[in-house]
Amino acid sequence: MIYGERKVKAPIRWAMVGGGKGSQIGYIHRSAALRDHSFQLVAGAFDLDPERGREFGAGLQVEPERCYADYQTLFAAEAKREDGIQAVSIATPNGTHFAISKAALEAGLHVVCEKPLCFTLAEAEELRALAERRQRMLCVTYGYAGHQLITQARAMIANGELGEIRMVHMQFAHGFHSEAVEQGNPSTQWRVDPRYAGPSYVLGDLATHPLYLSEVMLPQLKIEKLLCARQSFVRSRAPLEDNAYVLMQYSGGVMGHVWASAVNAGSMHGQKIRVIGSRASLEWWDEQPNQLRFEIQGEPARILERGMGYLYPEALEDDRIGGGHPEGLFESWSNLYYRFALAMEACDAGEHDRVKTLHIPGIEAGVAGVRWVENCVRSADLGAVWVDYR
Ligand code: NAD
The missing domain is CATH 3.40.50.720 (NAD(P)-binding Rossmann-like Domain)
Structure with missing residues (x-):
């Protein structure tokens, strides 16, 4: 505490x-x-x-x-x-x-x-x-990455509670830029201009967040290949994408998927990660960060609440208040x-x-994010094809 x-x-x-x-x-x-x-x-x-x-x-x-x-x-x-x-x-x-x-x-x-x-x-x-x-x-x-339920997920996966890991689904898909809002908003304007934003918009701005959560939860996973398709639904944003899909093949045959979007109309934030194993799955959503969904095949789904004694001790260390009261982005950043x-x-x-x-x-996280975006852009610009991860 x-x-x-x-x-x-x-x-x-x-x-x-x-x-x-x-x-x-x-x-x-x-x-x-x-x-x-x-x-x-x-x-x-x-x-x-x-x-x-x-x-x-x-x-x-x-x-x-x-x-x-x-x-x-x-x-x-x-x-x-x-x-x-x-x-x-x-x-x-x-x-x-x-x-x-x-x-x-x-x-x-x-x-x-x-x-x-x-x-x-x-x-x-x-x-x-x-x-x-x-x-x-x-x-x-x-x-x-500083949130206690991310620590809990890491511990559960490491302790084999999901069985053998098979798939990871990630998304960060909000709807705030469904229209060309950048015309009146300097904070958005630079995000869709490659001179200031770099080679991508939503891949770097959004997708790297759940991607890093997957690296925290599943440190053993190594990407071997990926395929990325990216689009600019608000056309003036091209060549930068406001929506992208990425498929990944990890070592050991594990598969992954990331959806990044700023045009998911109606969605507030939509950052989620679902890790699927041979026995059970875990799902965490940043709009309800105090709840971690744990679904064992053949049993009713369980909601694990932050701050409760049934969590791993390392997932309780950074609590600032007991369970029931919400902790969120600000506490996670403080951690x-x-x-x-x-x-x-x-x-x-x-x-x-x-x-x-x-x-x-x-620094490893910083380098990993930039490497991932670079590989995604290479795949997308080749016509959305599988590329070896380098
Ligand atoms: P913003 O456009 O809203 O604000 C940028 C600020 O930087 C402004 O105060 C501007 O005056 C100042 N600035 C610009 N160039 C400067 C310079 N050379 N020297 C000093 N000040 C300078 O941008 P933002 O949305 O706050 O994003 C800033 C960064 O934070 C971006 O890299 C963005 O990707 C990142 N970001 C991260 C998260 C997250 O969850 N980690 C969330 C939002 C933004």
Whole structure:
């Protein structure tokens, strides 16, 4: 159970790049990082518009001289201070992630970067090599990976409760962009422009989330081949897709399927994962995150509720309140952020084995997401054919 005590020896001096006023994701980064006193927000380059960023930083109680005009000045100026930042979170549009992460690692900072980590596998591997060389953490915010019922699913699968794993079905399919809403919404506009979004829209923006949940639940699965078909139902979005289907063949004959969509009219969020074994299946849906459906063949379906004593002990460790009360995205992100802080502290102490026990989406998760998108795009652009995974 979490009661809010600080888990790290001292709060990590932390800054944000992006995540400014009006941004979609900035607040949850701050809420999660600051919740258990693991981080202290002391600086930032919060906005593309320096003046707006400074004003916003003041509202967050950041000292005016530590609200910088851009990330280059932020990293350079903070490096000169004895109490300079130790970590930075990057919550800017995709096209900036590579350059900002690279500059942050070169400045000796731990990094939390939004997904997708960058545009190409070559860039992702360059960041991995740099993080390894500088011995810095590079984490990625697949937010629901911190939810206790994802931990429960991982434990149930590892303990053989589903039998032999046969299939994995994933989806992240909302309906918010069923029309060309980007015409009046800057947050959506860059998402459908390859210059800022990269080689995909929904594959990178949405599908990588449940894909990472599958990696957490089923770490043994390795993709061998995949086939992807992608479409732009709102035609002005081409060449980027607003809908995609991906079929995957894993080692050992396991099959997988991902549906990613921003045009699933009427759907609110629609992020789901269903793992099917020879004996039973598990299903989790982000719109009802406190319930995990467990269906044993030939028996009535069971709903496992978060916070209940029948769950595995590791699925209870991060509860902040008992069962019955809902915990969701904000708690899940907070769980990830306190683990990021512990990982940064362990990394500083050279305790790399401890980092491995923390179950965080680190650099491997970032690289895996970019690799998957690259393979999907290759398959789709060849005409939706099976391709070997590389
Ligand atoms: P947004 O367009 O709503 O906000 C982007 C923010 O970054 C704005 O405040 C903008 O002023 C600022 N910005 C842009 N370039 C900057 C720069 N060079 N320096 C400083 N600030 C800069 O975008 P968003 O929807 O918040 O998405 C940001 C990132 O977060 C994207 O990579 C997106 O894929 C990701 N995201 C992740 C999740 C998740 O669940 N993990 C959810 C939504 C978005």
